[in-house]
Each structure stands twice: as C-alpha cells, then as structure tokens.
Amino acid sequence: MTDIPRRAAARTAKLASLPLGFAGRTVLGLGKRVTGMASDVISAEIQQRTAEQLFSVLGQLKGGAMKFGQALSVFEAALPDELAGPYRQALTKLQEAAPPLPVASxxxxxxxxxxEDWRANFAEFDDVPAAAASIGQVHRAVWRSPPPGRGRKRVPDRTVAVKIQYPGAGDALLSDLKQLSRLAGMFRAIQPGMDVKPLITELRERITEELDYELEAETQRAFHAGYAGDPDIYVPEVVRATPRLLVTEWIDGTPLAAVIADGTQEERDEAGRLMAVLHFSAPRRCGLLHADPHPGNFRILPDGRLGVIDFGAVARLPDGLPEPVGRLLALALAGDADAVLAGLVEEGFVKPDDDHLDAPGLLEFLLPMLAPVVEEEFRFTRAWLRGEAVRLGSPKSPAYQLSRHLNLPPSYLLLHRVTMGSIGVLSQLEARARYRGIVEEWLPGFSA
Structure with missing residues (x-):
C-alpha cells in the first residue's frame, strides 16, 4: 500500500470511529428524543464530550474533514456560553493548523x-510550512527576479507565499466528506437545529474548483485588480500558478483570529467594518464573493487594511449581489409586509400555494434578523447570535415552525452560507460599525 491510500484509510478509520465513542453512543442512543433544546435531554457533560471528541479528530485531519471544520468554525459564536470555551479552542486550531507534508513530498x-531545477526560481525556500490548510500548505520563500536584459531593469527579489497542494487531495476530500455526512446527528447534539448536510453537499460540489490552483490564481488576479489602490482592502499579487502550485506575494499582518482573541474593542470594530466592506463590495467590484470567511483567511496589515488570502472558494456573481435582496430588505424595514411576502414568493423562498403564512407574521419573523441594518450603528455579539440560534433552531420556537414553510432557492444557497459565515465572524469580533451605511452603498435595490 502506498502512502496516499494508507493515509486515506487512516482518515476513514478515524472518522468512522467517532459514533462509537462514549459521546457518540450516548447521543445516537437518544435519537428521536432530541426534539427540544439539547439541554433539555442531553447533559452539558455529554455535549462537551461530543464536541471534544469530534473536533479533536477533525483537527488531526487534512482533506474534507479539515475544510468542513474550518467552514463550521465561524459558527462557534452561536454556541451556549457554558459550552463555547472548549469548542472555541478546538475550532480555532482548525483555522490554521494541520500536520505538515514531509519535506521530500x-x-x-x-x-x-x-x-527538476525548481530551486532556480527561489533565492530562499523555507522547508518548514508557515501555515497548513485543508488541501495544501504554505511555505515562505523568496522568488528570484529574472536577470536584467535589454530594456529591462533589475527588480528586487520578492518574498512570496508558496501554496502546495497535498498529493491525493481530491480523493481525500471526497472520502472525508462522505464519512462526515454520517455524523450529522452528532452536530445536532452540540447545537440543536444545526443541519450540516447542506454544507457538506456544497463543499463536495465545489471540490473541482478548489483543486484547480490555476483557476484560483485567475480569481485572485480579479480581486487584486478590483481592489488596486483601495484604502480598506488589500489582495496579494499572483506571481506564478500551476495546477497544484500557487505563488503569491507574501503579506505580513495580525491574523484575524488574534484580533478576535486579544484585540482591543477599537481594533475589533474596525476589523468588523472591513469584513463587511469586503463582503458587500466585492460582487460589484470583482463580480465575485469571497466564499470562505473563516478568520484564517484574513490579516490586519500594519497600515490598517484588511489583507485577504485564499481564493479557492468563491461565488461567481457577474451581475453583483441580487437586486431582490436589497429591495426586499428595504421593504421589510419600511414595514410593507404584503410586498415582502409577494417578493419572497416571486424569488422562490415561499411556495405560491402555501396558505400557512400570513404577511404580518412573516415580517415579524424576519425583523429580528435584520437588526444590524435597522439602526445606524449595530454591535454584533455572541449573545445576539445565540439568541437568534435559539429562536430559529429550537423546534419548540414558533419561529422554527414558521421557518419550515420557507425554502432556500438553489441560486441563493452559497450566498446564504457565506453571509451566515461572515455574521459568525462579526459576532466573534463583537464588532460595532455603521453596517447600514455599508449596505446602502453596496447592496443593489436597498436605497432608491
């Protein structure tokens, strides 16, 4: 057996063993009894053991398991206070840490x-990875500039980030995600109402794009051009790309995870503002939306700009953000319940023949979610997000019952997931900013 199949077999064994552990047996044994909030039927100790076991294994894996863990990590702010601590520690490790690939590989x-003469491209190359992610790891190096020639001056060598794809990454992704789909019940034990299957399905559908580093380079070039000279956002330049190798400009800065953990309130607020600007402005400026908003992909640069890395996952929005989103948001804030319901039917969020929904009730359901743009300023907090998670996720909640009559059209799936992920990061930051003004500037249809 070669190294790649052996590692894949080891991953599969680790994932398959999860439901057989103490927490897994207990949770699975409860089965259909989990009909209310988890604390009603599952002790905090069992929830904690479930999370520790689950995320401990995820943290040891590359491939789909780590990518899934990174995607899920932005939602830890929604966890109850008494459980968030150990989860936060385990999830944060997933954002920038993974076992390194051997130097020979x-x-x-x-x-x-x-x-074979690859070293000729580099004045320096650090064999120890600076960071590791789900399908590749990053090395710091110095890219050797071409020698001066006729009409061409010597330019300085450049410090670069060299992203190397793990051999067999595609097979690992598919194998891990297939195994993870069996564990949905364990996540519901950690957070009632959490349905991870759509997230896993989406990750599987996007594997081909993320494995193509030349496509990622094309995307990063579009972002780099779209934000050239911008006072708020900085995207590193692409230096070289092949199907399994991506060389980009190196950027130094404070990882967003460090701002979340230790930043001052002023630093948190500014980071939140920058994240919101990126989210709403990119579709208009680049026709793209950065679709992997976990903190490991962002740095606060010494000059205060938000440095953005890793463009393997994007939403392609050539026409910008959907105009109906802004228009319906404005109608909701204006209190026009009938127009909101009609618009949601037209966009496919509500079935035309569903007579269980009344317009005022639907608007009452929506307004708490729109709090960040109701006032001129809003502070995202873990408490606010947890409150919304309870309201929308508990089967005992009237909001949960109403939500079962709503549909998420396929064209909105990725946009919804990225928006929720960004809200999770803003809640981790507990950032206050003028989000309404950002939405007014960049969201089509919101302001006349």
Missing part, C-alpha cells in the same frame, strides 16, 4: 510543477 510536488 514538498520537493516532489515542486519538481513536478516547476521542473
């Missing part, structure tokens, strides 16, 4: 992608 990939 790194060199093998470099030779395959750049040629």
């Amino acid at each position: 790194v060199h093998k990939v470099l030779a395959a992608e750049l040629g």
Whole structure:
C-alpha cells in the first residue's frame, strides 16, 4: 500500500470511529428524543464530550474533514456560553493548523510543477510550512527576479507565499466528506437545529474548483485588480500558478483570529467594518464573493487594511449581489409586509400555494434578523447570535415552525452560507460599525 491510500484509510478509520465513542453512543442512543433544546435531554457533560471528541479528530485531519471544520468554525459564536470555551479552542486550531507534508513530498510536488531545477526560481525556500490548510500548505520563500536584459531593469527579489497542494487531495476530500455526512446527528447534539448536510453537499460540489490552483490564481488576479489602490482592502499579487502550485506575494499582518482573541474593542470594530466592506463590495467590484470567511483567511496589515488570502472558494456573481435582496430588505424595514411576502414568493423562498403564512407574521419573523441594518450603528455579539440560534433552531420556537414553510432557492444557497459565515465572524469580533451605511452603498435595490 502506498502512502496516499494508507493515509486515506487512516482518515476513514478515524472518522468512522467517532459514533462509537462514549459521546457518540450516548447521543445516537437518544435519537428521536432530541426534539427540544439539547439541554433539555442531553447533559452539558455529554455535549462537551461530543464536541471534544469530534473536533479533536477533525483537527488531526487534512482533506474534507479539515475544510468542513474550518467552514463550521465561524459558527462557534452561536454556541451556549457554558459550552463555547472548549469548542472555541478546538475550532480555532482548525483555522490554521494541520500536520505538515514531509519535506521530500514538498520537493516532489515542486519538481513536478516547476521542473527538476525548481530551486532556480527561489533565492530562499523555507522547508518548514508557515501555515497548513485543508488541501495544501504554505511555505515562505523568496522568488528570484529574472536577470536584467535589454530594456529591462533589475527588480528586487520578492518574498512570496508558496501554496502546495497535498498529493491525493481530491480523493481525500471526497472520502472525508462522505464519512462526515454520517455524523450529522452528532452536530445536532452540540447545537440543536444545526443541519450540516447542506454544507457538506456544497463543499463536495465545489471540490473541482478548489483543486484547480490555476483557476484560483485567475480569481485572485480579479480581486487584486478590483481592489488596486483601495484604502480598506488589500489582495496579494499572483506571481506564478500551476495546477497544484500557487505563488503569491507574501503579506505580513495580525491574523484575524488574534484580533478576535486579544484585540482591543477599537481594533475589533474596525476589523468588523472591513469584513463587511469586503463582503458587500466585492460582487460589484470583482463580480465575485469571497466564499470562505473563516478568520484564517484574513490579516490586519500594519497600515490598517484588511489583507485577504485564499481564493479557492468563491461565488461567481457577474451581475453583483441580487437586486431582490436589497429591495426586499428595504421593504421589510419600511414595514410593507404584503410586498415582502409577494417578493419572497416571486424569488422562490415561499411556495405560491402555501396558505400557512400570513404577511404580518412573516415580517415579524424576519425583523429580528435584520437588526444590524435597522439602526445606524449595530454591535454584533455572541449573545445576539445565540439568541437568534435559539429562536430559529429550537423546534419548540414558533419561529422554527414558521421557518419550515420557507425554502432556500438553489441560486441563493452559497450566498446564504457565506453571509451566515461572515455574521459568525462579526459576532466573534463583537464588532460595532455603521453596517447600514455599508449596505446602502453596496447592496443593489436597498436605497432608491
């Protein structure tokens, strides 16, 4: 057996073992009894053991398991206070840490992608990875500039980030995600109402794009051009790309996770503002939306700008954000319940023949979610997000019962997931900003 199949088999065994552990047996044994909030039927100790076991295994894995854990990590702000601590610690590890690829394997990939003389491209290359992610790891290096020639001056060598794709990453992603789909019940034990299957399905559908580093380079170039000279957002330049290797400008800065953990309130507020600007402005400026908003993909640069990395996952929005979103948001804030219901039917969020929904009740259901744009300023907090998670996620809640009559059209799936992820990060930051003004500037249809 070669190394790649052996590692894949080890991942599968680890994932398959999860439901057989103490927490898994207890949770699965409860089965259909979980009809209210988890604390009604599951002790905090069992919830904690479930999370510790689950995320401990995820943290040891590459491939789909780690990618899934990273995507899920932005939602930890919605967890109850008494459970959030150990979850936060385990989830944060998923954002920028993974077992490194052996040096010999790194060199093998470099030779395959750049040629046997790959070292000629670098003045320096650090064999120890600076960061590791779900399908690849990043090395710091110095890219050697071409020698001066006729009409061409010598330019300085550049410090770069070299992202190397793990051999067999595609197979690992598919295998891990297939296994993870069996564990949905465990996540519901951690957070009632949490349905991870749509997230896993979406991740599986996007594997092909994320494995193509040349496509990622094309996307990053579009972001780099769209934010050239911008006072708020900075996207590193692409230096070289092959199918399994991506070389980009290196950026130094404070990881967003460090701002979340130790930043001052002023730093948190500004980081939240910058995240919101990126989310709403990118579709208009680039025709794209950064679709992987976990904190490991962002840095606060020394000059205060938000540095953005990792463009493997994007939503392609050539026409910008959907105009109906802004228009219906404005109608909801204006209290026009009938127009909101009609618009949601037209967009496919409500079935035309559903007579269980009345317009005033639907508007009452929606307004708490729209609090960030009701006032001129709003502070996202963990408490606010937890309150919404309870309201929308508990089967005992009237809001939960109403939500069962709503549909999420396929064209909105990714946009919804990214927006929820961004809200999770803003709630981790507990950031106050003038979000309404950002929405007014960038969301089509919101302001006349």
